[in-house]
Amino acid sequence: MEAMSRAKLQQMSDEDLMEHFQSGYEEAFNLLVDRYQDRLHNFLYRYTHNHQDCEDLVQETFFRVFRSRHSYERIAKFSTWMYTIAINLAKSLYKKKKRMTTVTIHKDPDDSEDRPMKLEDTGILPDDSLHEKMCMDELEKALMELSEDFREVVVLRDIQQLTYEEIAEIADLPMGTVKSRINRGRAHLQELLENHVYPGTISA
Amino acid sequence: MDLFNIYYPLFMDITEFDRDNILTEFLTDYLDGKLGRAEHRSFEEYLARNKKEREFVRKAMMGKKALSRMAAQFELPVGEKDTSSLTATDNH
Structure with missing residues (x-):
């Protein structure tokens, strides 16, 4: 692919940048990170109210964007796709934290067996x-x-x-x-x- | 007004919900089950008098239910949930 200047890339829409990134232009990904890392951090802070968690989630979100770049399709806006990844990660983190708290509080000290949870029979x-x-x-x-x-x-x-x-x-x-x-x-x-x-x- | 800038499917009727923000608020709360008893009754009386709006609400309600069924399909155990969006197929 023909070399493209950063200035030219900067003028592109998110979706165009993603397309270039899918074609192998990693600089396009760096620009998307520049565009969104602060906004994503602010957005995630509303979920977590914890800056350290936000840092981790932002990093993980961009890692997933990087790794799953070929699964992105232009039928969705890039920002929606990325925010959805971020929100799901934030929700998973929240559930994980909640589950850990629940285990700590409710674990029966007399029950030495590590029994798995019984799956619900849906009867379907x-x-x-x-x-x-x-x-x-x-x-x-x-x-x-x-x-x-x-x-x-x-x-x-x-x-x-x-x-x-x-x-x-x-x-x-x-x-x-x-x-x-x-x-x-x-x-x-x-x-x-x-x-x-x-x-x-x-x-x- | 903002609501008029929305792209509407050509074959769908324009209803009062497209012209009136307050009515849209009512509809949203109605579908979310957040109207008080009096508001709920008043809104249903309004719908009883307005066929086009009543039909729109019926469709919106049915559409919401269909999407809820779809959402239930995506409910996976924690740790197994795919983090990609619906429109993306994560092949990693």
């Missing part, structure tokens, strides 16, 4: 699982048909279960727009399911 039969999988495939297909603007916010809200404030920050949109897009995205998704996936089976 193979046919049910298959049907469920088919439904999920259709749902995923419909979700991918939503425009990026709508998909981004409904995924963050209903799949990632982020707050409206977090979504407004990630998507860089006013709160009113976020709420409106989420509602419209959900309605549009349902419309797609009714019109294309289950035509004629659901009446208004």
